[in-house]
Amino acid sequence: MSISEQLHRYFADNRERHLQELSDFLTIPSVSSLSEHKQDMVKAAEWLANQLKTVGMNNVAIMPTGGHPVVYAEWLGAPGKPTMLIYGHYDVQPVDPLNLWETPPFEPQIRENKIYARGAVDDKGQVFMHVKAIEALMHCLGALPVNVKLIIEGEEEIGSPNIDPFVEANQELLAADLLLVSDTSLFAPGQPAICYGLKGLCGLQVDMRGPRSDLHSGMYGGTIHNPLHAMARLLASLFEDDGKIAVEGFYDAVRPISDAEKAEFARVPYDEEALREALGVPCLFGESDFTQRERNWSRPTLDINGMWGGFQGEGTKTVIPAEAHAKITCRLVNNQEPEEILSLVEKHLHKHTPPGVTISITPIDKARPYVAEIDHPAIQAAARAYESTYGDTPYYIRGGGSIPVVETFDRILELPVVLMGFGLPGENVHAPNEHFHLENFDAGLRTICCYYGEIASPSQS
Secondary structure, X not given: OOHHHHHHHHHHHOHHHHHHHHHHHHHOOOEOOOHHHHHHHHHHHHHHHHHHHHOOOEEEEEEOOOOOOEEEEEEOOOOOOOEEEEEEXXXXXXXXXXXXXXXXXXXXXXXXXXXXXXXXXXXXXXXXHHHHHHHHHHHHHOOOOOEEEEEEEOOHHHOOOOHHHHHHHOHHHHOOOEEEEOOOEOOEOOEOEEEEEEOEEEEEEEEEEOOOOOEEHHHHOXXXXXXXXXXXXXXXXXXXXOOXXXXXXXXXXXXXXOHHHHHHHHHOOOOHHHHHHHHOOOOOOOOOOOOHHHHHHHOOEEEEEEEEOOOOOOOOOOEEOOEEEEEEEEEEOOOOOHHHHHHHHHHHHHHOOOOOOEEEXXXXXXXXXXXXXXXXXXXXXXXXXHHHHHOOOOEEEEOOOOOHHHHHHHHHOOOOEEEOOOEOOOOOOOOOOOEEEHHHHHHHHHHHHHHHHHHHOHHHO
């Protein structure tokens, strides 16, 4: 029996156990943004560390940071072979709005060959696959084909605020030949994709103040500037009519995509009408000089993620609120620096603040953009691994989202980054009813094992 057949048999024989273990992992409410879950974060790190010890990893450690801990493990028993550093995260997003979940978010359920739970695909399910791939290789081969290190953090969903200093302080420990990340998606069912570009990120909160306290709208209406009115006016000033961002200097560092990239974008199947229908909107919207795909993959964006203030309860309360609030994030491309963009947006907001109110601004998230060379041997090895399992050559795509640590590892450790994900675009990442298609859990396990072989013996491919 070939190694491939042995691995296939191993995964089939142990599938029920693996899914039960994954369910145990998903049961832990490791929400990094909420202080009430601090002990759950520790519990999740400990669960993961125990799993890594069980599958045969060495020097497993839960390492402190300025926030939630990092889980580290290594196996360096393949002298002369490359060293692969695997990154993932064990923290998850909050579950709100809870009433939209069909089943409780931390009580995993399998329905129609999908596992439903917060973190099922982002990123606990995909991290778990790497642990089980190591388990299978150890069982079938008695060793790993390459040297492996893992770094699994607990703050990705809050912008990885402590990962840069951690990587800076542990460069020797984390030294490797490539970084492998599974936190992205396939292009479509049965169609793999390698994401070679990610957007950067910066965010801020705007707090606006008007009168000292809420006021009776009959007694004071027409007397002062209502902070909710002023906030709406201020936020509207950030955009032109076609969605182009009106912040002075916002696009200055943006480098146009090449003709070759435009051709690669055009090669990827796309149905604008199907997308519009799937999203349930009357039309798509954005900068008129660019296609939807170009806007999503290669153009920077600015989004208002939340606005609040005033009375929110049932019925009516005739007040002029004392304050209004908004959260804003920007997705960045090319050479855009988060600090510079934050400064430009803040300058715009202060310049356009309506009379009668004041604002204060608090920066939130920061991450730089990342773009890889798609002809790098480590990326081409991933393409072969996908093709061997899915039977189809992957598309090369950019992502509209951000994984802050990717640029960090590229910049500090000078590692090529391979983004090999197994989710699907419609799996409700960050939303109610998040789920993971188990056919991709199964295929992903085999693909990861195949990638080990491609990295260990590239000349044989």
